Amino acid sequence: MITVKDLVFSYTEKPFIETMNFSVRDGEIFGFLGPSGAGKSTLQKLLTGLLPRYGGSVTVDGTEAKRAGKEFYQNIGVDFEFPSLYEKLTGRENLRFFASLYRRHRDIDALLKAIGLHMDADKKVSEYSKGMKSRLNFIKALLHSPKLLFLDEPTNGLDPSNARVMKDMILQEKAEGKTVILTTHNMYDATELCDHVSFIVDGAIAALDTPKALMTKKRAVQLTYTFESPDGGLEERSVPLTQTGGDATLRQLIGDGKLASIHSAEPTLNDVFVEITGRRLQ
Ligand SMILES: Nc1ncnc2c1ncn2[C@@H]1O[C@H](COP(=O)(O)OP(=O)(O)O)[C@@H](O)[C@H]1O
Numbered sequence: 001m002i003t004v005k006d007l008v009f010s011y012t013e014k015p016f017i018e019t020m021n022f023s024v025r026d027g028e029i030f031g032f033l034g035p036s037g038a039g040k041s042t043l044q045k046l047l048t049g050l051l052p053r054y055g056g057s058v059t060v061d062g063t064e065a066k067r068a069g070k071e072f073y074q075n076i077g078v079d080f081e082f083p084s085l086y087e088k089l090t091g092r093e094n095l096r097f098f099a100s101l102y103r104r105h106r107d108i109d110a111l112l113k114a115i116g117l118h119m120d121a122d123k124k125v126s127e128y129s130k131g132m133k134s135r136l137n138f139i140k141a142l143l144h145s146p147k148l149l150f151l152d153e154p155t156n157g158l159d160p161s162n163a164r165v166m167k168d169m170i171l172q173e174k175a176e177g178k179t180v181i182l183t184t185h186n187m188y189d190a191t192e193l194c195d196h197v198s199f200i201v202d203g204a205i206a207a208l209d210t211p212k213a214l215m216t217k218k219r220a221v222q223l224t225y226t227f228e229s230p231d232g233g234l235e236e237r238s239v240p241l242t243q244t245g246g247d248a249t250l251r252q253l254i255g256d257g258k259l260a261s262i263h264s265a266e267p268t269l270n271d272v273f274v275e276i277t278g279r280r281l282q
């Protein structure tokens with residue numbers, strides 16, 4: 001569905017993205033995971049033709065992104081960080097207006113109901129909270145049932161129950177065969193939703209694989225144990241599972257029967273991210 005080949009891009013004289021390559025399969029949820037400033041939104045803008053001055057090639061559903069025209073925008077849905085809504089119109093009026101730009105569109109009331117905005121549909125958007133605007137902007141992206149969805153941090157700032165509803169709707173889009181490009185700095189969202197995740201740092205891809213393959217990278221499995229410290233408190237230490245044999249403290253504690261607790265933990269995507277990139281997600 002998407003092929004990025006030798007992509008080069010810069011905002012200033014200094015190159016920001018240097019020869020990036022990746023591809024996204026038809027019908028998958030593909031994630032860009034990375035901390036703030038990593039380049040996730042820049043990538044979304046490049047893929048959707050909003051930043052046409054790049055080098056290399058970015059083909060999205062057969063179209064070179066920098067040459068995207070009207071037809072291209074009929075087939076994609078975009079939910080970017082800053083909602084693009086008319087504040088003076090109501091939620092429903094906004095959706096009606098945007099729906100009129102498309103050849104076909106989904107049922108507006110059904111979308112409002114699904115995201116839980118039906119009771120507020122006739123309020124002006126200027127009276128909406130930040131989270132309500134995010135949710136409206138999200139269903140706006142789904143209006144024309146696009147085969148490709150670009151979602152930039154869609155659950156950002158939502159409470160857990162509204163985030164749950166949105167994530168289920170994203171999974172529903174995938175179930176209907178849509179392809180989704182999702183940006184997030186939330187490792188739980190990436191783990192749950194994405195078929196493939198790319199770790200983005202400083203405008204580059206540091207790793208790309210399925211969440212499961214990334215998390216079962218052997219080095220990252222940690223053994224954590226606690227024991228009574230000399231001052232009477234509890235001390236906790238962690239050691240990679242593959243290096244327990246070299247941990248003298250642990251061997252001593254086992255020999256003396258002085259361990260207070262011991263367990264191994266499947267690494268989270270965050271652990272793997274730190275291990276590979278040396279950076280934290282947030
Ligand atoms: N319009 C712009 N002009 C110059 N630099 C920009 C512009 N937009 C973003 N940047 C810079 O590009 C880098 C990546 O930004 P962005 O893609 O928004 O990151 P993310 O979405 O991962 O937080 C940041 O260092 C940011 O300051």
Ligand SMILES: [Mg+2]
Pocket residue numbers: 040041042081152
């Ligand atoms: Mg961003």
